[in-house]
Amino acid sequence: MKNLSKNYRLRRNIGFVIIAVILIWAIFTFLVYPNLSLLRITLFPDGTFDVAPVIQILSSDRVLTALKNSFILAVSLTITVNILGIFQIFVLDYYEIKGNKWLNIAYHSPLICNGMVLVTAYNFIFGSQGFLTANLMELFPNMDPYWFRGFGAVLIEMTFAGTSNHIMFVRDSLKNIDYQTIEAAENMGVKGRRILTKVVLPVLKPSIFAASILTFIVGVSAFATPQVLGGEEFETINPLVRSFSRTLTTRNYAAVLALLLGIITILVLVITNHIEKKGNYVSISKVKTPLKKTKIQNPVLRWIVTVAAHIIALIQTVPLLFVFIFSFMTAGDLYAGEMNIKNFTLNNYLMVINSTTGLRPVLTSMVYSGLSAVLVVGFMLVIARIITKYNNKLTGTLELFLQIPWFLPVTLIALGLIMTFDRPNILTFGLTLTGTVYIMLIGYIIIRLPYTLRMIKAAYAGIDNSLEEAAKNLGASTVKTYIKVIFPIIWPEVLSVFLLNFIQQLSEYNVSVFLFHPMFQPLGVMLNVATGADSTPESQMMSFVYSVIIMVVSIVIISFVYGRKSATLKKRQ
Amino acid sequence: MKGKKVFAVSLTTFLAATALFGCGNSGNTQTEQTELNMEEVLSKDPTGEKIVVATNNAANGRDVWLLENAQAAGFNIEIVQLGGGDVTARVISEVNNPTINVVWGPSEDQFTSMIDAGALVKFEPDWAEEVAGASEENGYSWPYEIQPKVLVCNPDVYTEETAPKRWSDLWEKEEFHGKYAVPTSFDGNTNRAVIGGILGRYLDENGDLGVSDEGWDAIQQYFDNGYKTPDGEDDFGNMASGKVPITFTFASGLKDKCESFDIDPLIIYTEEGEPTNTNQIGVVANSNQELVEESMRFANWLGSTDVIGAYAQENGNMVTNSAAEDSMVPIIREVKENYKPADVDWTYINSMMDEWVAKIQLEIY
Numbered sequence: 001m002k003n004l005s006k007n008y009r010l011r012r013n014i015g016f017v018i019i020a021v022i023l024i025w026a027i028f029t030f031l032v033y034p035n036l037s038l039l040r041i042t043l044f045p046d047g048t049f050d051v052a053p054v055i056q057i058l059s060s061d062r063v064l065t066a067l068k069n070s071f072i073l074a075v076s077l078t079i080t081v082n083i084l085g086i087f088q089i090f091v092l093d094y095y096e097i098k099g100n101k102w103l104n105i106a107y108h109s110p111l112i113c114n115g116m117v118l119v120t121a122y123n124f125i126f127g128s129q130g131f132l133t134a135n136l137m138e139l140f141p142n143m144d145p146y147w148f149r150g151f152g153a154v155l156i157e158m159t160f161a162g163t164s165n166h167i168m169f170v171r172d173s174l175k176n177i178d179y180q181t182i183e184a185a186e187n188m189g190v191k192g193r194r195i196l197t198k199v200v201l202p203v204l205k206p207s208i209f210a211a212s213i214l215t216f217i218v219g220v221s222a223f224a225t226p227q228v229l230g231g232e233e234f235e236t237i238n239p240l241v242r243s244f245s246r247t248l249t250t251r252n253y254a255a256v257l258a259l260l261l262g263i264i265t266i267l268v269l270v271i272t273n274h275i276e277k278k279g280n281y282v283s284i285s286k287v288k289t290p291l292k293k294t295k296i297q298n299p300v301l302r303w304i305v306t307v308a309a310h311i312i313a314l315i316q317t318v319p320l321l322f323v324f325i326f327s328f329m330t331a332g333d334l335y336a337g338e339m340n341i342k343n344f345t346l347n348n349y350l351m352v353i354n355s356t357t358g359l360r361p362v363l364t365s366m367v368y369s370g371l372s373a374v375l376v377v378g379f380m381l382v383i384a385r386i387i388t389k390y391n392n393k394l395t396g397t398l399e400l401f402l403q404i405p406w407f408l409p410v411t412l413i414a415l416g417l418i419m420t421f422d423r424p425n426i427l428t429f430g431l432t433l434t435g436t437v438y439i440m441l442i443g444y445i446i447i448r449l450p451y452t453l454r455m456i457k458a459a460y461a462g463i464d465n466s467l468e469e470a471a472k473n474l475g476a477s478t479v480k481t482y483i484k485v486i487f488p489i490i491w492p493e494v495l496s497v498f499l500l501n502f503i504q505q506l507s508e509y510n511v512s513v514f515l516f517h518p519m520f521q522p523l524g525v526m527l528n529v530a531t532g533a534d535s536t537p538e539s540q541m542m543s544f545v546y547s548v549i550i551m552v553v554s555i556v557i558i559s560f561v562y563g564r565k566s567a568t569l570k571k572r573q
Numbered sequence: 574m575k576g577k578k579v580f581a582v583s584l585t586t587f588l589a590a591t592a593l594f595g596c597g598n599s600g601n602t603q604t605e606q607t608e609l610n611m612e613e614v615l616s617k618d619p620t621g622e623k624i625v626v627a628t629n630n631a632a633n634g635r636d637v638w639l640l641e642n643a644q645a646a647g648f649n650i651e652i653v654q655l656g657g658g659d660v661t662a663r664v665i666s667e668v669n670n671p672t673i674n675v676v677w678g679p680s681e682d683q684f685t686s687m688i689d690a691g692a693l694v695k696f697e698p699d700w701a702e703e704v705a706g707a708s709e710e711n712g713y714s715w716p717y718e719i720q721p722k723v724l725v726c727n728p729d730v731y732t733e734e735t736a737p738k739r740w741s742d743l744w745e746k747e748e749f750h751g752k753y754a755v756p757t758s759f760d761g762n763t764n765r766a767v768i769g770g771i772l773g774r775y776l777d778e779n780g781d782l783g784v785s786d787e788g789w790d791a792i793q794q795y796f797d798n799g800y801k802t803p804d805g806e807d808d809f810g811n812m813a814s815g816k817v818p819i820t821f822t823f824a825s826g827l828k829d830k831c832e833s834f835d836i837d838p839l840i841i842y843t844e845e846g847e848p849t850n851t852n853q854i855g856v857v858a859n860s861n862q863e864l865v866e867e868s869m870r871f872a873n874w875l876g877s878t879d880v881i882g883a884y885a886q887e888n889g890n891m892v893t894n895s896a897a898e899d900s901m902v903p904i905i906r907e908v909k910e911n912y913k914p915a916d917v918d919w920t921y922i923n924s925m926m927d928e929w930v931a932k933i934q935l936e937i938y
Binding site for chain 1: 625627629631632633634636637639640651652653654655656658659662663665666667668669670671672673686758759760801803804805806807809810814826829830833834835927928930931934935936938
C-alpha cells in the first residue's frame with residue numbers, strides 16, 4: 001500500500017525528476033568527475049598503478065605511527081568533546097548556574113577564531129617560550145619548558161576548541177525537550193539522575209550522534225594542532241598528507257595516504273550509519289512547554305559545577321584575548337615572551353590597512369563565505385530531505401558520494417577542479433570555470449557538503465512524521481506542508497549550520513589558494529602568506545591582525561543571526 | 574522503481590557524453606608563440622592594461638612600494654601574494670586558462686617546472702647582459718637576485734675560531750650537537766637548498782635516489798643531532814638569545830631578521846661553499862598577446878638597474894644586476910664579497926629534490 005502511493009507520487013511529480021537530473025549532473029560534474037580524473041593522473045601516471053609509493057608508505061615507521069596516532073586522537077577526542085560539550089550545554093540550559101550570560105558567550109567563543117591562529121595563541125601562552133611557561137619557570141626553575149607538548153596538549157587544545165557542534169546543535173535539541181515529559185517522569189517518582197539518563201539523554205541521541213561523527217572526522221584529519229603542539233612525540237597523518245600533496249612528484253603519496261585514511265573513515269561511517277538507522281528517535285512535541293532549569297540540590301556539588309563551568313569559560317576565552325593582545329605587539333617581544341605594554345603598537349594594523357589589498361580580503365571572504373553557506377545549506381535541505389524520506393540503496397549511494405570531500409585532501413579536490421574545468425567542458429555546457437570568480441564558490445560549497453548534509457539530516461530526524469501527515473490530511477500540498485510545517489521546525493538548526501559554515505570559510509586556505517580570482521584575494525590566503533615558510537617574523541604579526549578582523553566579523557554575524565534565531569524561538573513558544 | 578530508472582538513464586547519458594566529448598578536448602588553448610621583436614615590444618610605453626603579478630616578495634609593506642613605483646611608471650598592476658611553491662603549483666595547474674601574468678620571486682627550479690609545463694613565454698629583458706652568469710640561461714625566466722643560504726652564529730657564544738667551518742662540522746663534531754637548527758618543513762626554498770647542499774656532495778648513480786649510503790647517513794646525522802625548532806619559537810630568535818646558537822637563513826632575510834631580533838650575528842662562510850639559488854622573474858603564456866607584451870614590459874621594468882637597485886636598498890637583497898650592486902645594503906655587500914656558491918650539480922639536485930624530501934619525511938626525519 002505504502003509503496004503504491006509512493007510510486008503514484010513519483011509518476012506525478014515531474015519536479016522530482018528534474019531535481020534528480022540536476023542532482024546527478026551536479027554531483028557527477030563537480031564531485032565525482034574532477035576527483036576521479038585527478039586520482040587517475042596521480043595514481044596511474046602511465047596507465048598502470050604504481051605500487052612503489054604504497055610499499056614505501058607502508059614500510060615507513062613514521063607513517064604507521066602517525067596513522068595510529070590519528071585514530072587514537074579521533075577516538076579520544078570523540079569521548080572528551082562529548083563529555084565537555086554535554087557538561088557545557090547542561091550548565092547553560094539545564095541547571096541553574098550563576099553567570100549564565102557570561103558562560104553562554106564564553107562557550108561560543110572558540111567558534112570565532114581560526115584554528116591555526118588559536119593553536120598558535122596556545123603555543124605563545126603555554127609553549128616553551130610562552131608567557132605562562134616563562135612565568136612558571138621563574139617559580140619552578142627546574143620545570144620542563146616543553147611541558148605542554150605531545151598527545152595530552154593536542155587533546156586538551158582540540159577538546160576546548162571542539163565543542164561548537166554541541167553548543168550549536170545538541171543544545172538546540174536539549175531546548176526542544178518538552179518539559180511536560182520531565183514533569184511526567186517526576187510525577188511518577190523518577191529522581192533527578194534517572195530523568196537525565198532515561199528521559200533527557202535519549203532525546204539528545206541523534207544530535208549527539210551527529211556531533212560525535214563530526215568530532216571523529218575532526219580528530220582523524222587534525223592538522224594545525226598536532227603540527228604545532230604535537231611535537232616529535234605525537235605526529236599525526238594529515239600534516240604529512242598535506243606536505244606531500246603540495247609538490248607534483250609526491251602527490252601520489254598524498255593520494256595513497258588519503259585513500260588509506262578514507263577507507264578507514266568510510267568503515268567508521270558505514271558502521272555509524274547502520275547504528276543510526278536502527279536508532280529510534282523521540283520526536284519533539286507539537287505543543288511543548290519550554291524547559292525549566294533545575295537547581296542542583298547538593299550545595300557542594302553545585303559549588304563544584306559552578307567553579308568548573310567558569311574555569312572552562314576562562315580556558316576558552318583567554319587564548320582569544322591573547323590573540324587580541326598579540327596583534328599589538330612587536331615580533332621581538334612576542335618571541336621573547338615579554339609583554340611590554342609601552343612597546344604596544346598599531347604598526348601591525350597599519351601594515352594590513354596600508355597594504356595594496358587593504359581590507360578588500362575581508363569583503364571578499366564575507367561574500368564568498370556567505371554565498372557558499374546559503375547555497376550549500378539550500379542544496380542540502382533538498383537532498384537531506386530526499387535521503388531521509390526515501391531510505392534505499394540509491395539514496396545511500398548519493399549520501400556516500402556527498403561525503404567524498406571527507407575522504408580526499410582538500411588540496412587534491414581544488415586541483416581536480418582547476419584541472420578539469422580549465423577548458424570548455426560539455427559537463428559545464430561549454431564553459432571554462434578555471435580563472436573565473438565562480439570556481440572558488442564551487443570549491444567552498446563542495447568542501448562543506450558532508451558537514452552540512454550530516455547536520456541537516458540530524459535536524460530532519462527530529463521531526464515527527466505525524467505532523468506532516470496531519471498537514472496532508474488537512475489538504476496541504478507537499479510543498480506547502482514543507483514550507484509551513486517542516487521548515488519552521490528546523491529553521492534554528494538551519495541557521496546554526498549556516499553560521500558555522502560561514503565562519504569556517506572566512507579563513508579557508510587550502511582550496512582558496514588554488515581557486516581564488518586574483519582580483520579577489522580571500523582572508524585565509526592573506527593570513528597564510530603572512531605565516532608561510534618564507535615569511536619574516538614581522539609579517540607573521542599580521543596574521544594576528546587578520547585573526548582579530550575575522551573575530552570581529554564573526555561576532556557581528558553571530559549576534560545578527562542569533563538575534564533572528566531567538567526571535568523565531570520566542571515566536572514559536 | 575521509477576526513481577531508479579531516472580537515475581540510471583541520466584547516469585548513462587552523462588557517462589556517454591563525457592566519454593564522447595569531455596576527454597577528446599585536451600588540446601592546449603595557447604597558440605604557438607610567434608617570434609617577437611623584443612626591442613620593439615620593450616621600447617613601447619606601458620599601455621596601462623591591467624596585469625596580475627604573483628609574488629612572494631610582497632610581505633612587510635613591499636607590496637606598497639611595488640604598487641606605487643609601478644603606477645608611477647605607467648603600469649596598472651594587481652599584486653597577488655603567494656608563497657613560491659603555491660605560485661608555481663597554481664601557474665602550472667592553470668596552464669590552459671591562466672589568471673596570473675607575471676611571476677616574480679620563485680627560484681630557478683620552480684621556474685624550470687613552470688617552463689616544463691609550458692606555462693611561460695620566452696622573452697629577453699634589456700638587462701639580460703647585466704645578469705649573465707648568475708644562473709643557467711633558459712630564455713624564459715631571468716634572475717634578479719642571488720639567494721645564498723648562510724650559517725649564522727650567536728657572536729657571544731662563538732668566535733670565528735670556535736664556530737663551525739663546514740656544514741659537516743655540525744653533525745661530525747660533538748660540540749655542535751643540539752646547537753644548530755635544522756629545517757622543520759620542506760616546502761620552502763631555503764630548507765630545500767640546505768638539504769640539496771648536503772646530499773649534493775654524495776651523488777652516486779648506484780645509490781638510492783642517486784645518493785650514496787654515506788650521503789643518507791650524513792643527512793640522518795644532520796637531522797638527528799640538530800634542533801627541530803618547534804612552532805612558537807623562531808630559529809633566528811633562538812640564535813640571537815643563545816638558546817640554539819647556530820642557524821641558517823636566506824641572504825635577503827638577514828636585514829629584516831637582524832632588525833627584528835636586534836643582533837649582529839657571526840656569518841659563517843663555509844669551506845665547501847653556500848647552497849645558493851637565484852630568484853627569478855618570468856612572464857606567463859596567454860592567448861591575449863597585448864597582455865603578454867605589457868607583462869614583458871613590466872618584467873623588464875622591474876628588473877632594470879634603477880628599480881631593482883632601489884628595491885634592494887630598501888629590503889636588503891643581493892642583486893644579480895651588476896650595474897645595481899652599489900645599491901646593496903652593507904651586510905649584503907659583505908656577504909656578496911665573502912661567500913662562494915657550493916659547487917654541486919643544482920640541475921640534478923633540483924630534479925631529485927621532491928623525491929629526496931619524500932624519503933626524508935618518510936624515513937629520516
